Amino acid sequence: MTDTAVVPPDVLTAVRTKHRALWALGDYPAVASEVIPGLGAVLVEAAGVRPGDRVLDVAAGSGNAAIPAALAGAHVIASDLTPELFDAGRAAAAAAGAELTWAEADAHALPYADAEFDTVLSCVGVMFAPFHHVAADELLRVTRPGGTIGLIAWTPPGFIGQMFTAMKPFAPAPPPGAEPPPLWGDEAHVRALLGDGVTAVHTEVRSLPVSRFASGAEFRDFFKSVYGPTIAVYRNVADDAARTAALDEALLGLAARFQDTDGAMGWDYLLLTATRG
Template identity: 55%
Template sequence: MTGRGGIWALGDFAKVARETITGTGDVLVEACGIGPGQRVLDVAAGSGNVAIPAARAGADVVASDITPELLEAGRAEAAQQGVTLEWVEADAQALPFDDDAFDVVTSSFGVMFAPDQPAAAAELVRVCRPGGTIGLVNWTPGSWVAQFFATLLPFRPPPPPGFQPPVMWGEESHLRELLGAGIETLRTERHTVVVDRFPDPAAIVSYYAAYFGPVVAARAALGDDPTRLAELDRALLELAERTDGGPPGGPARYELEYLLAVARVT
């Protein structure tokens, strides 16, 4: 299953999120001022990178995602942490919630992957009450993650006509255009999350090949073409070696830039 949402069910994205980007959820919760008495929707929530910290902060939280397997992982993680929230299977482009239903609407490296960017952005605005907050963290066009997806692109089926890279959500001018007249203000900051848990570049490539859905899907599609599969492995290793900022002898170190964006809804 590699269609809408299915690609994120391959491998173990909950593990990847927990072990590489977990702290970004707390950053977004703090930036949005989430706390008791607020009703919060986390869109494309995955396994709860933002939703669980928001619930821990005392908010009434709904976590929505198109991938059931990630919701199940999130439920398990929330139960382990002793927090309660609602988990709803939903498409970010057609959310099953009323207009103006939430005080805060968030997404962490999630809504940016919706194919119809204007539709997804319009949904964020629609379900957030006037005067409410939309908070996002998105990979930037110049980030290591953008380079990673660009490396994968030649080994994936061609994108549909009109395709816009998801990392465009990490460009302030593009994000402002997407949210349009639905917001009064937009504040952005560039941050980095450091990944330095791997002993060398080969280890991070192996890790993503095992656990990161887009790589798992690409490798599966090339499974009967060993030449192309070897080309993909070499391309990913070359990227990992070229961008390694760690000391000689390891561990490898990667700084992943993202855009923190907080908007006030009209």
């Protein structure tokens, strides 16, 4: 287990401020609803969420996993560092007939008691908390013994993992001690993070079919307008026309590697479920 004091409080505060603003950029709920709408339900099913379960969705965004968990009959808290995402989540929940609680919370310091939840989920969410060991310890801490942790994260060699690789040369430097988000999609890395805090670990790499984009240019333009991390990278090179053009080409090249002739892609992700020890 990692002591949160390893990360200085001022660094955590700065990261919290920066990441809240980053995910408020653009329109992340559009990604959730138009590109990956079914991914949260996959996680809820794999985690075996049942009526009456106390469920926490960490880095829930607009409720991609939290809403299906509520529809399964669980008592759900959708927590996220960026409450600007909650309006879209509330609207989606109302449309689906789901009742749940929305709460601002940092994955590095969850404001919940030890062992408070039967199931703790995160669907391509906690992977973006840059201090992985701190966030993993929080997942473990708030899950009751015998409870379930369920995670979905993009894999390093998959499309989104490679998108972050393509953007890295154009991005601002990460804070000291930060780790790349796609490492949460590496089985060995996540097993090491959770360590002996879990048993009965099950992992599986799956591919999400994505047919939202007819061309590489459509993918690039969508992500540079709605996806916070991509918007932030473009802003970082906005004063350099050559680097902006190079970033454009890097994302086009990425799409060309993954799209078939009809524009369809498969985005690989790691699905992990485990029992809290």
